[in-house]
Every structure is written in C-alpha cells, then in structure tokens.
Amino acid sequence: MSLNEIGSMVAMQGFSGLSLFTVLLLMALGLAIIFGQMGVINMAHGEFMAIGAYVVYLFSQLTQNFAPGLREVYFVPAVVAAFFVAAAVGYGVEVLLIRRLYKRPLDTLLATWGLSLAMQQFFRSFINPKEVSAELPEWLLGAFNPTPSIQVPRNGIFVMGLTILVSAGVYLLMLKSRWGIRIRATTQNRVMSSAVGINTDRVDRFTFALGCGIAGLAGAAFTTIGSTGPTSGSLYIVDTFLVVVFGGAANLIGTIASAFSIAQAQSLLEFFLTSAMAKVLTLLTIIIILMIRPQGLFTTKVRT
Amino acid sequence: MNLLTKKLGKSDWIGVVVLAAVILVLFPSVFGIFRLNLIGKYLTYAFVAVSLVLLWGNGGILSLGQGVFFGLGGYCMAMFLKLEASDPITTKIQSTPGIPDFMDWNQITKLPFFWKPFYSLTFTTLAILVVPAFFSFIIGVAMFKRRVGGVYFAIITQAVALILSVLIVGQQGLTGGINGITDLKTMHGWDIRSDSAKYILYYVNGVLLIGCVVFTRWVLSTKFGMLLLALREKEDRVRFSGYDVANFKTLAFCMSAVMCAIGGAMFTLQVGFMSPSFVGITPSIEMVIYTAVGGRMSVVGAVFGTLMVNFAKTFFSEEYPDLWLFLMGATFIGVVLLFPDGLAGLYERFGKSRLQKLLKRAPPKKEEPAVAAAAALESGGKHV
Numbered sequence: 149m150s151l152n153e154i155g156s157m158v159a160m161q162g163f164s165g166l167s168l169f170t171v172l173l174l175m176a177l178g179l180a181i182i183f184g185q186m187g188v189i190n191m192a193h194g195e196f197m198a199i200g201a202y203v204v205y206l207f208s209q210l211t212q213n214f215a216p217g218l219r220e221v222y223f224v225p226a227v228v229a230a231f232f233v234a235a236a237v238g239y240g241v242e243v244l245l246i247r248r249l250y251k252r253p254l255d256t257l258l259a260t261w262g263l264s265l266a267m268q269q270f271f272r273s274f275i276n277p278k279e280v281s282a283e284l285p286e287w288l289l290g291a292f293n294p295t296p297s298i299q300v301p302r303n304g305i306f307v308m309g310l311t312i313l314v315s316a317g318v319y320l321l322m323l324k325s326r327w328g329i330r331i332r333a334t335t336q337n338r339v340m341s342s343a344v345g346i347n348t349d350r351v352d353r354f355t356f357a358l359g360c361g362i363a364g365l366a367g368a369a370f371t372t373i374g375s376t377g378p379t380s381g382s383l384y385i386v387d388t389f390l391v392v393v394f395g396g397a398a399n400l401i402g403t404i405a406s407a408f409s410i411a412q413a414q415s416l417l418e419f420f421l422t423s424a425m426a427k428v429l430t431l432l433t434i435i436i437i438l439m440i441r442p443q444g445l446f447t448t449k450v451r452t
Numbered sequence: 453m454n455l456l457t458k459k460l461g462k463s464d465w466i467g468v469v470v471l472a473a474v475i476l477v478l479f480p481s482v483f484g485i486f487r488l489n490l491i492g493k494y495l496t497y498a499f500v501a502v503s504l505v506l507l508w509g510n511g512g513i514l515s516l517g518q519g520v521f522f523g524l525g526g527y528c529m530a531m532f533l534k535l536e537a538s539d540p541i542t543t544k545i546q547s548t549p550g551i552p553d554f555m556d557w558n559q560i561t562k563l564p565f566f567w568k569p570f571y572s573l574t575f576t577t578l579a580i581l582v583v584p585a586f587f588s589f590i591i592g593v594a595m596f597k598r599r600v601g602g603v604y605f606a607i608i609t610q611a612v613a614l615i616l617s618v619l620i621v622g623q624q625g626l627t628g629g630i631n632g633i634t635d636l637k638t639m640h641g642w643d644i645r646s647d648s649a650k651y652i653l654y655y656v657n658g659v660l661l662i663g664c665v666v667f668t669r670w671v672l673s674t675k676f677g678m679l680l681l682a683l684r685e686k687e688d689r690v691r692f693s694g695y696d697v698a699n700f701k702t703l704a705f706c707m708s709a710v711m712c713a714i715g716g717a718m719f720t721l722q723v724g725f726m727s728p729s730f731v732g733i734t735p736s737i738e739m740v741i742y743t744a745v746g747g748r749m750s751v752v753g754a755v756f757g758t759l760m761v762n763f764a765k766t767f768f769s770e771e772y773p774d775l776w777l778f779l780m781g782a783t784f785i786g787v788v789l790l791f792p793d794g795l796a797g798l799y800e801r802f803g804k805s806r807l808q809k810l811l812k813r814a815p816p817k818k819e820e821p822a823v824a825a826a827a828a829l830e831s832g833g834k835h836v
Binding site for chain 1: 508514516594595598599600602603604606607608610611612614615618619621622623733737740741744774776777778780781782783784785787788789792
C-alpha cells in the first residue's frame with residue numbers, strides 16, 4: 149500500500165466519521181433543545197426522526213406513482229414537509245402528554261418510552277414492517293472525486309450542508325432571536341418569565357415542536373444515507389442522549405463538539421476493531437469521562 | 453413527617469403472607485407444569501421489580517440498567533451450566549472437545565481464563581452475588597460521589613446496558629453472541645429440564661422471591677429506609693444534616709443489583725438459557741414498567757404488577773400480536789399520567805374501604821384469589 153493510498157483511506161475514513169457526525173448532530177440538535185433547554189427526556193425522539201424519514205418516503209412514493217417527472221425536485225419540499233409534520237406531531241404530544249409532566253422528569257422518560265413503543269408499532273402496522281427507502285434524485289447519487297483515489301459520496305455532502313444550515317439556524321434562533329431569549333428565560337426561571345409577560349406555556353409548546361421538527365429533518369437527511377425501518381430511530385437514541393449529556397446539556401457549541409468527537413472516535417476505532425467493539429470502547433470512554441466530569445465538556449454558567 | 457410515620461409505622465405482614473400463599477399454594481394447584489414454569493419465569497422478573505421499589509420508588513434513583521445485573525447473574529449461572537453440559541465426552545465431535553459448542557464454532561481452541569472458575573458451583577454462587585455487587589458499587593461510587601443523579605443517572609445506566617449488550621453480542625466466541633448461552637442441561641448431574649426439577653426450581657424461586665420481598669420491606673422499615681425516602685424528597689436537606697448521601701445511595705444500588713442477579717440466575721435455571729435480549733435497554737425499561745404498574749412504593753404490588761403485565765403480554769402476543777405494543781405504550785403513558793401509584797395506589801383509593809367493610813360484615817371466608825390479591829395490595833399500599 150503506497151503512502152498515497154493510505155492518505156486516501158484516512159481521508160475517506162475521516163469522511164465517514166463526518167457523515168456519522170452529521171447524523172448524530174442533527175439528532176442531537178433537536179434533543180439539545182428538548183432535553184438541554186427544557187429538561188424533558190424525550191425517549192421518542194428517534195421516532196420523530198423516523199416520522200421525518202417516512203414523510204420523505206411518502207413523497208418519493210407519491211412522485212413515483214403520480215408525477216415521475218418531478219423526481220429531480222421532490223426532495224426539497226419533502227425535507228420541508230418532514231420538518232413540519234414532525235413538528236406538528238410534537239406539538240400534539242406536548243399538549244396531550246408532556247405538559248402534564250414537567251415537574252416529573254423521570255416519569256416523562258417512561259411516558260415517552262411508551263409513546264415510542266406505540267409509534268414503532270404504528271409504523272409497523274400502518275406503513276411497512278420492513279425497511280423502506282426513498283427513491284433518491286439523480287443529483288444525490290454517486291460520488292464526487294477530488295482525486296482519482298478519493299471518493300466523497302454526494303449524499304454525504306448534502307447531509308453535511310443541511311447540518312450546517314440547521315446548526316446555524318438553531319444557533320441564531322436560540323442565541324440571537326427574541327424567541328430564543330424567551331425560551332432561555334423560561335427554562336431558567338419559569339415563574340419570573342411568566343411574571344414579565346412571557347406566555348410560558350406557549351413557549352414550551354413551540355420549543356418542543358421545534359425540537360421534534362429538527363428530529364424530522366434529521367430523519368429526512370437519514371433517508372439519503374440508509375433505509376428506514378420502524379425501529380431505526382431507536383437505534384440512535386442512547387447515542388444521541390450521550391452526545392447531549394457529554395456536550396454539556398444546555399450548550400449548543402458543546403453539543404457540536406461532542407457529536408464531532410464521538411463520531412470521529414467511533415469511525416476511527418472502526419478502522420482497527422469490529423464496529424461492535426468500537427462502539428463499546430467509545431461509549432465506555434464517554435461514560436468514564438462523564439464520571440470524572442459530570443457536567444459535560446462545556447458548561448454554561450448560570451446562577452441557580 | 454406525618455406522612456413518613458404513617459407510611460413506615462405500621463408494618464402488617466398480611467400482604468406478604470397472601471403473596472406467599474398465591475405463589476406457593478395457589479399457582480401450583482391451579483396451573484400445570486408448563487404454565488407454572490412460565491409463571492416462574494415471570495417471577496424472576498419480579499426480583500427486578502422488587503429491587504426497583506427499593507431503588508426507584510423509595511430512593512428516587514431510577515436505574516435503567518437493571519437488566520445489566522439480571523444479565524450478570526444469569527450469565528454467571530449459564531456459564532456454570534454450559535461448562536457442565538460441554539464435558540469432553542458429549543462434545544467429542546468438536547474440533548476441540550470439552551469447550552462450549554459456540555466457542556468451537558468460533559474457532560476458539562482453549563477455554564478463556566475467565567470461564568475456568570465457573571467449573572465450581574461454589575464459585576458460581578459467590579460470583580452471582582459478588583460480581584453484580586462489585587459492578588454496581590463501582591458505578592454507584594463513581595456517580596453518586598460526583599453527585600450525578602436523577603435523569604443523568606438514568607441515561608448513564610441506560611448506556612451501560614447498551615454497552616454490555618453490544619459487548620456480549622460482539623464477542624460471540626466468548627459469550628455465545630446474540631443467541632446467548634443455550635442447551636443447558638444439568639446441574640451437578642441433576643437434570644434441570646425434567647418436570648420434577650421444574651417444580652423444585654419453581655419453589656426455590658418462589659421462596660427466594662418472598663425472601664427478597666421480606667428483606668426489602670425490612671430494609672425499608674429501618675432507619676436506612678427512612679433515609680432513602682428522605683433523600684428522595686429533599687436530598688440536600690439530608691446532606692446538610694450530616695449524612696453522606698452518596699454512601700446510602702450506593703448501598704441501595706448494590707442491594708438492588710444483587711436482587712436482580714438472583715432473579716437472573718433463577719431465570720437461567722428455569723428457562724434453560726440466557727441471552728443478551730435480557731440485558732439491553734428494552735428489557736431494562738420494561739422491568740421499570742412492572743414496578744410502575746404494581747405501584748412504585750409497594751413491594752408486594754410490584755410482584756403483582758410484574759405478573760399482570762406478563763400475563764397480558766403473553767395473552768396479547770399470542771392472540772393479537774399487533775395490539776401488544778400499542779397496549780404496552782398505553783400502559784406506560786396511562787400509569788404515569790393517571791395512576792402514578794399503580795395498582796397499589798388504585799386499591800388504596802377505591803378498593804380498601806369497601807373491602808374492609810366487607811370483611812367486617814361477613815366472617816372471614818376462605819380466601820379467594822381476587823380477595824387475596826386485593827388484600828396483598830392493601831398491605832403493599834399501606835406499607836412503604
């Protein structure tokens with residue numbers, strides 16, 4: 149193996165780490181809002197991701213059957229729809245379920261776990277018990293070759309672009325907009341926020357819906373990489389929680405950094421070990437670090 | 453304070469007696485050996501449910517990794533039984549006789565060092581108790597000393613469950629992989645698959661479970677139990693009173709881990725195999741719901757909750773497999789939203805006064821199952 153080939157392998161392995169990073173980050177961004185900001189443990193987060201993926205699948209099926217000419221363009225509205233459908237379901241869940249449980253975080257965990265079971269069975273019974281995949285447009289297929297020996301898949305580039313867009317959007321929304329200020333004020337001091345005229349119930353509803361919508365986006369991005377099954381969302385849920393906790397729950401930059409380090413560590417280890425052992429080692433390392441530094445990598449200083 | 457003394461003051465033992473009657477007399481006389489063996493399996497889950505009453509209901513520490521300890525106990529027992537089942541004579545067709553079959557399939561030619569002590573039953577029994585205690589001690593000290601609690605503890609224990617199940621599945625040659633350790637036959641020459649052995653094991657299991665129930669109730673009635681309850685309500689205040697909170701939490705965690713492991717070992721003995729599907733996240737959370745259904749504060753309730761959820765599970769997955777997960781999901785949500793104190797709480801609210809009236813009017817009749825179960829819940833609800 150020549151030096152050049154090794155260089156290409158490292159580059160490609162690094163890129164596969166990057167695409168794991170983007171999936172983890174997209175999922176973690178939604179959870180960072182729901183769990184990090186609101187303190188709600190949403191075990192059904194993976195299923196919201198699956199909703200997004202199924203919306204894209206639905207759009208793909210519809211275009212295939214009714215408007216085959218639109219194959220090249222359906223994907224963009226599908227991604228947008230994925231966001232809004234997941235957000236709408238999230239809104240409903242907040243109103244019916246989460247709202248009653250803000251004071252009992254551990255019970256939220258159980259209730260949303262139940263919700264995730266029911267949603268998985270819903271996917272199984274009413275959509276398809278097997279894995280499905282969306283028909284991707286031409287421009288997402290194939291690879292991009294900067295040099296003859298390095299191949300960068302186009303879908304990876306698309307997901308990365310989407311991730312950057314979403315991260316920037318969440319950053320601006322949370323830290324620069326009025327809405328973000330209301331969200332942060334509500335989570336820091338609910339009573340005081342409501343005293344200064346913030347409708348905290350409304351903020352909660354929309355924040356939760358936003359987090360779920362971002363999970364839907366993650367699901368939409370996920371369809372470009374792999375197929376979607378009833379339980380594919382739940383495969384990532386523990387990793388996603390660890391990303392958020394490891395990054396420091398209420399810190400956006402921390403979430404990005406931790407998603408990056410976890411994904412890179414895992415895909416680099418996969419180069420030397422089996423993927424199971426790579427996962428074990430990565431998770432174990434995170435837990436050990438969390439035992440030494442329970443507040444996570446980055447912390448936001450708040451007075452409590 | 454009033455609430456505390458009310459909950460801990462009167463300790464009536466009727467519930468435990470009724471539970472013992474149901475497990476040791478009623479079930480064996482009503483069901484045949486096939487169903488009884490199934491109930492025995494459910495009762496091994498009840499160990500976990502009881503351990504969660506101690507840890508979660510009273511201590512407020514939700515561990516989503518109880519499957520880890522159930523699995524550790526189960527695997528210790530399975531390793532012993534597997535070694536006995538793979539003596540050189542029965543395994544002489546293998547390329548390396550005398551090692552478990554799955555090792556042979558994975559081109560392993562020598563028994564790994566950590567399997568060797570499991571030739572001894574004494575060591576195995578000790579390991580079932582010590583290994584989970586050791587692990588829970590490490591996790592407990594590391595987490596509680598750093599004041600990691602509540603939600604974070606739940607997430608991290610869940611990750612531990614994920615790690616262990618991925619590890620077991622990944623190391624196929626050493627652990628049997630996704631299939632687990634199967635084909636377990638005898639224990640010191642005693643065939644555990646025969647009907648008589650199943651009866652005996654059912655009774656051993658039942659007695660051990662009742663032992664755990666009694667033990668847990670005793671623990672909860674001591675000062676330690678009072679402290680657990682106090683630190684669930686106001687951890688800081690307990691800490692400021694001069695108690696080292698971390699030590700108490702670790703002790704509760706270790707106790708619960710050992711109980712789970714006993715359940716796991718009994719599971720292996722009664723069911724005849726052990727696999728990673730009892731270690732991971734899903735079984736660990738499912739076991740929390742048993743406790744929640746039974747009533748998270750009620751030791752006896754937890755056992756009945758386990759039985760009820762599992763009866764429902766068996767019935768629905770046989771008759772309407774599609775409905776089961778919907779129902780399970782609804783149970784999770786319903787228990788949390790509508791009756792957080794579970795069956796025991798429901799009974800406390802609606803059934804108890806009526807039953808007491810009934811009992812006062814009529815002279816005590818022969819106990820019927822429904823009454824017995826209700827009475828068990830009564831004491832469960834009243835105590836702790």
